[in-house]
Amino acid sequence: MxxxxxxxxxxxxxxxxxxxxxxxxxxxxxxxxxxxxxxxxxxxxxxxxxxxxxxxxxxxxxxxxxxxxxxxxxxxxxxxxxxxxxxxxxxxxxxxxxxxxxxxxxxxxxxxxxxxxxxxxxxxxxxxxxxxxxxxxxxxxxxxxxxxxxxxxxxxxxxxxxxxxxxxxxxxxxxxxxxxxxxxxxxxxxxxxxxxxxxxxxxxxxIDSTQRTNVNIEHRYAIVTRKNRNEALKRFLDHIPDVYGIVFCRTRVDTQEVADDLNRSGYRVEALHGDLSQVQRERVMNQFRKRALKMIVATDVAARGLDINDLTHVFHLGMAQDHESFAHRSGRTARAGKSGMSVLLLNPREESSMRRLEKTLKISVQPIEIPTLQQVQRGQLDLWVDNLKKTKPAKGQMVESAMEQLMELSKEELIGKLLAQQLGGAPRGADDDLNARSERSSFRERGERSDRREGRKGRESWQDRERKSEGKRERTERADHDRKSDRKGEKKDRPERKARSKKNDDGTRYFINAGFADGLDPKTLVDFVAEQAGISRKQIERVSIKDRFAFFDVQGQEGKNIGRHFDGLEVNGRKLRVNRDDE
Incomplete structure (x- = not known):
């Protein structure tokens, strides 16, 4: 060097x-x-x-x-x-x-x-x-x-x-x-x-033109419902000793609401957004630089240009507006050669967006479990005991006076009272496990549950079904070819008709009321439909996914009526609907 x-x-x-x-x-x-x-x-x-x-x-x-x-x-x-x-x-x-x-x-x-x-x-x-x-x-x-x-x-x-x-x-x-x-x-x-x-x-x-984000940043994500998002954030803050960082939100309203909720729960944080005056902003930033505040909650715009050394963590409450914003958010930590962690708290519908971000920024975002209440309490206990052991004991008359007043308490009672005073009473939060399932896994799990309900244990293997489907499609294609050859002369003088948009030859066009926002991408949709309907993946074509719905074609006779295989399933709390596009 x-x-x-x-x-x-x-x-x-x-x-x-x-x-x-x-x-x-x-x-x-x-x-x-x-x-x-x-x-x-x-x-x-x-x-x-x-x-x-x-x-x-x-x-x-x-x-x-x-x-x-x-x-x-x-x-x-x-x-x-x-x-x-x-x-x-x-x-x-x-x-x-x-x-x-x-x-x-x-x-x-x-x-x-x-x-x-x-x-x-x-x-x-x-x-x-x-x-x-x-x-x-x-x-x-x-x-x-x-x-x-x-x-x-x-x-x-x-x-x-x-x-x-x-x-x-x-x-x-x-x-x-x-x-x-x-x-x-x-x-x-x-x-x-x-x-x-x-x-x-x-x-x-x-410098590192092929690496769009800092290699010293450890990227992690957890799936959590919006209802439990703030509680999950508090678990991380409680579980990580000496955390010093920024919580990012998309809007000013979210920023202020999250900061207010954290303050009500006893965390010393401040919001940083565009509604603050310059005097207020400078007061917040001075407190943050001096570490009088361990966390600030900020919007993307308000945090642009912040250059604070030694930030250990960046938390994202939901996906950033775009990939560049995510890179700038995460870049607040791991500065000047140091390491840091960027944690995404996502709802189940945002996982597919995160996967696209991984590919674009060429990073790996690994899952992280939201700490349980027991893990949080154990960590706090270990930290308190460690600090207690390092504390130099007091001496003199005050110690003697305290011993006289506490004489009636047993050792267990004294420790129990100290713990209650230091670590608080009953743990916060009704649910111990806040980790939510991703939409990708939940689609697969729904299919497995439906299989069990309908008693499909003896269903033939994927390979057998695919071989039969291929054979049937080949026979259909040969028959179609023969019929077309017989009619070739008749069609020669007819004007050509435009291809129908809803069906492809012997394919059937289907609608499904789930899309990108529900965690679907083309591969996930094909895998889910094929497994649920018991057809070959190769039979599913022309997939078109929108935010809240999608379309796809199913080739072959098996594809004429697959909607019944999806009866009784749900996605994000609503009834899953799969029907022919012409219904």
Whole structure:
């Protein structure tokens, strides 16, 4: 592993990094720092969040800064207030040794008057800003970018996802021909537009371009009904010692409801969403950074740009809006080479969506059991006993007084009372096992239960049925071919008719009132129908699955009336219905 000095940095920066317990550069730092120290070309750095990008561009900025010049020399643009503040704090931390360095962070949601006073008093050497507030200051002619040596766009893909495309374009128009250093986790078309419009032959560095999520993240999932979802989350929080992380929800309403429920149950958490004022957001984030809060509950938008070190867990209450959002959510943990866990709490209908996510992001999401009440209590007991053993005993008169007052209690009574006081009374929650069955397994289990009800133990094997079906289909096809040959002359002068959409020759089109939302995908549907109806999988064709329903064809005479095989079955609490599409 290269040392920081070998990358071209001054020894003083390496010493500052060592003081912060940073001794080895990350991959993006190794490849970016030597290029940015040259300061004469555009640059694109593609790397996931948490890989040390701030240091990758921050140290070259600090090394290039000439504090004798009273001008703004570097501009850093970040998508959110939180990220802008964190970048500013990081640069200040390492820039302490640089005498006379002036740095200013400006962002929306805070009074502009104080920021204007700071700008007018002394031009900052480094300006860190969010797009909206920066444009406001440019239009007021309070900020000039004419003297800027380079512009950094941090988390550029997030900036564009949040609707700042036009703002970014206008900002770059004000920077002239100065180098642009762009850092992004992905390279969507909007980013390519920026590179083609504003950049010239950029140096491109891509870290783990085939790996779209951090390899240090352990991905797990549990299937749980929506009714039990919050209780399952509490079980994990109770069971994991020193948990420190983020709970993600899709909407502001869900975020606040989950935070309120956790607080009512005695957990110290806060919600982070768009309805909070800037003062409220900063209060929550300060508490979280100091670990006065072990968890925050956030929406995707509110958590964008958060850069909190040492998060152990990310919990997803349901699937994210899209795969990129999931990658950004999970990327809040396992930062700077550390490990972390991402836990999906899904309802049974979401498992198929998770499988598609696995394929897209090339990750493996393994099941995890929701802890039982007994496991939670045992873990809490072991932790309490361990801490008790490590506690230095008190001495003196207070101990003697306590012994006199507790003399009448037996050893067992004393321990029992201490446990009741420390761990609480009756365990919370009526159901011990909160793990729900996945829809995939439940479809198979329904078929097995129906087999047992109808006494099909003596049913012939799959191979025998498939051989018979193939033979019957071949005989049917030969007969059809002979009939068509006999009528060939008659049809020669007839106009061709359009193929019917509901039936394919001897196939029958069927409707089923279950779809993607119920955990069905083409393979699951074919397996389920074939097993339940006692037909070959090869007879099932033209599968079309929608969110709440699906269509499929069944070839052969056996497929003329298979609906009766599904009588009495249910899916997600409603009666399963399979009938011919022409009924």
């Amino acid at each position: 290269q040392a920081f000095q070998e990358l071209g940095l001054h020894e003083s920066w390496a010493a500052a990094l060592a003081a912060a317990s940073i001794t080895e550069p990350t991959a993006i730092q190794v490849q970016a720092i030597p290029v940015l120290l040259q300061q004469n070309s555009d640059f694109i750095g593609l790397a996931q969040t948490g890989t040390g990008k701030t240091i990758a561009y921050g140290l070259p900025i600090l090394q290039h800064c000439n504090t004798a010049e009273p001008t703004t020399q570097f501009l850093v643009v970040a998508p959110t207030r939180e990220l802008a503040v964190q970048i500013g704090e990081e640069l200040k931390r390492f820039g302490k040794q640089q005498r006379g360095l002036r740095l200013l962070t400006v962002y929306g949601g805070a009074p502009i008057a104080g920021q204007l006073r700071s700008l007018r008093a002394n031009a900052p050497h480094i300006l860190v800003a969010t797009p909206g507030r920066l444009l406001d200051l440019i239009r007021r002619k309070e900020v000039s970018l004419d003297t800027v040596n380079a512009v950094v766009l941090d988390e550029a893909d997030e900036m564009l996802n949040m609707g700042f495309k036009e703002d970014v374009h206008e900002i770059l128009k004000h920077t002239g021909d100065h180098p642009i250093w762009m850092f992004s986790a992905t390279m969507p078309p909007a980013i390519r537009t920026i590179t083609e419009t504003f950049m010239t032959d950029p140096v491109v560095v891509s």
